Amino acid sequence: MPRPSCRRAAGLLSVTAALALTGCSDGSAEDAAASSAPPADGGPAAVALVEPGHLTVCSESNYPPFEMAQGGEMVGLDMDLGREIAEDLGVEMKNVTLAFESIQSGAALDTGQCDVAISALSITEERQTVMDFSDPYYDNELGLVTDGEDGVGSIAGARDEQVRVGVMQGTVGETQARELGLNAVQFEDATTLFTGLSTGSVDAVLDDVTAIAQHAEDDPDFVVQETAALDDRLGVAVKKGDEAMLRAVDTTLDRIEEDGTLEQIVEQWIPVQEN
Secondary structure, X not given: OOEEOOOOOOOEEOOOHHHHHOOOOOOOHHHHHHOEEOOOOOOOOOEEOOEOOEXXXXXXXXXXXXXXXXXXXXXXXXXXXXXXXXXXXXXXXXXXXXXXXHHHOOHHXXXXXXXXXXXXXXXXXXXHHOEEEOOOOEEEEEEEEEEOOOOOOOHHXXXXXXXXXXXXXXXXXXXXXXXXXXXXXXXXXXXXXXXXXXXXXXXXXXXXXXXXXXXXXXXXXXXXXXXXXXXXXXXXXXXXXXXXXXXXXXXXXXXXXXXXXXXXXXXXXXOEEOO
């Protein structure tokens, strides 16, 4: 089951018994260099910021439970994590929502649209060529979900039958679908991905189990047919070579692991059960 990263908080994601039964700133790099946050007590050296007094966090607009709009503001696990980093830097967090492709490609960081990207980003070798990652803060796994009990029953079945499997562009789900030989259909974001499943544009969806569980709360007809373990660790991304920001992020991750804050954040947004 998906879980907080093994070096961090305890607790496992329960895909839930119900599921089992139902199946931005426009600043340039020069502008960013001119602005810096003061170091936290005993923390890392001052870091350059895109906007004075703010830690600008890039995220997708709707990928619950990591980021989503609620009551006129962005909330979720990643947003709480961003606020913890900002607090340690002595600044406020500012969220900028962007297309996931611009985040995962490193373009948003390279063009100074944000200081960090916190958007359920899986740490992959390809992404590490264009951005630097913090220590992992969450471990995840993939799931195949259908709209109703009568859908394709397994990942192998989806491959053999060559049914249409929806994936979100630029995600580990897309990579895995390609490697598994699935008939993958790309969607730009999570909203259109799961809408495609409910309207019959695709026969199944391959996505991370955490997101599947959240969307299944909105549509009880969604059934998780199979989950697949893989090395899918989520991390905070910073611009390639920004060592000061990377140290600041890791310092916060160390703190919230040690004082239990990370466990509290995960338990707030993701159903967990004690071992």
